[in-house]
Amino acid sequence: MLGSELRILWHLLRGLPPAATHAEQLERFYAPQAGRYDAFRERLLNGRENLVSKLNLRAGERVIELGAGTGRNAEYYGAQILQLEALTLVDLCPSLLAKARERVVKWPNAEAIEADVTVWQPALQADKVYFSYALTMIPDWFLAIDNAIKMLRPGGLLGVVDFYVSRNRPSSGLVRHPLWQRSFWPLWFGHDGVNLSPDHLPYLRSKLVTVELEEHLGGVPFLPGLKVPYYVFVGRKAGGD
Numbered sequence: 001m002l003g004s005e006l007r008i009l010w011h012l013l014r015g016l017p018p019a020a021t022h023a024e025q026l027e028r029f030y031a032p033q034a035g036r037y038d039a040f041r042e043r044l045l046n047g048r049e050n051l052v053s054k055l056n057l058r059a060g061e062r063v064i065e066l067g068a069g070t071g072r073n074a075e076y077y078g079a080q081i082l083q084l085e086a087l088t089l090v091d092l093c094p095s096l097l098a099k100a101r102e103r104v105v106k107w108p109n110a111e112a113i114e115a116d117v118t119v120w121q122p123a124l125q126a127d128k129v130y131f132s133y134a135l136t137m138i139p140d141w142f143l144a145i146d147n148a149i150k151m152l153r154p155g156g157l158l159g160v161v162d163f164y165v166s167r168n169r170p171s172s173g174l175v176r177h178p179l180w181q182r183s184f185w186p187l188w189f190g191h192d193g194v195n196l197s198p199d200h201l202p203y204l205r206s207k208l209v210t211v212e213l214e215e216h217l218g219g220v221p222f223l224p225g226l227k228v229p230y231y232v233f234v235g236r237k238a239g240g241d
């Protein structure tokens, strides 16, 4: 247990390896960690179950997770998963997707697809689409958001849970993080290609009608006493009922 935690820590400390493309970089980073990915991220990726519950999944819906990794979040659905019309897990990293494919065999209505979520589109529009700790790993995150909104039917929901930092002057009602947090966390996570941005949340709020927004601080393994900001957002695409 401790040995596998230390191996993960070693990969995180080494950072994102150089590679020609984003897809190659993800594979080089995640391939050595894929077997232990879920266990380590349980303590780092806060709020994922909260996001799934806020999406309020219903029988007959088409649901898509973008940047789904190993597909771990689908386990939060419980028995509800088999009531969905379709669940599609999309990711660009073959090693993590292999884990997702092992998972989806137990759900006949689910599939795992290797694709870049800034351009991939489903054959049919979805009722619910979400990103869980993926936007911070996508360099063209604004294209990913635009593309996700395009996947949704009018009135459909886009959910996001992710790390972030606030703007120096956030909009009224939003949390303002102190300067040390706005400086330290982007540096700490940036080493691993995780880009904490002050702009993701304002962009989401500008594109969708906000249904739910929570701003929190969550624990970080190996950094006792420090807490990193994360948000849980659900927005509605205009139109529909």
Ligand SMILES: C[S@@+](CC[C@H](N)C(=O)[O-])C[C@H]1O[C@@H](n2cnc3c(N)ncnc32)[C@H](O)[C@@H]1O
Residues within 6 Å of the ligand: 026, 041, 045, 048, 066, 067, 068, 069, 070, 071, 072, 073, 090, 091, 092, 093, 096, 115, 116, 117, 118, 131, 132, 133, 134, 137, 138
């Ligand atoms: C931190 S992991 C989160 C995985 C999962 N959503 C979770 O909550 O455990 C970020 C994921 O985003 C994926 N990713 C990054 N850029 C992507 C892109 N352009 N298209 C598809 N997936 C991408 C990575 O391969 C990785 O699986």
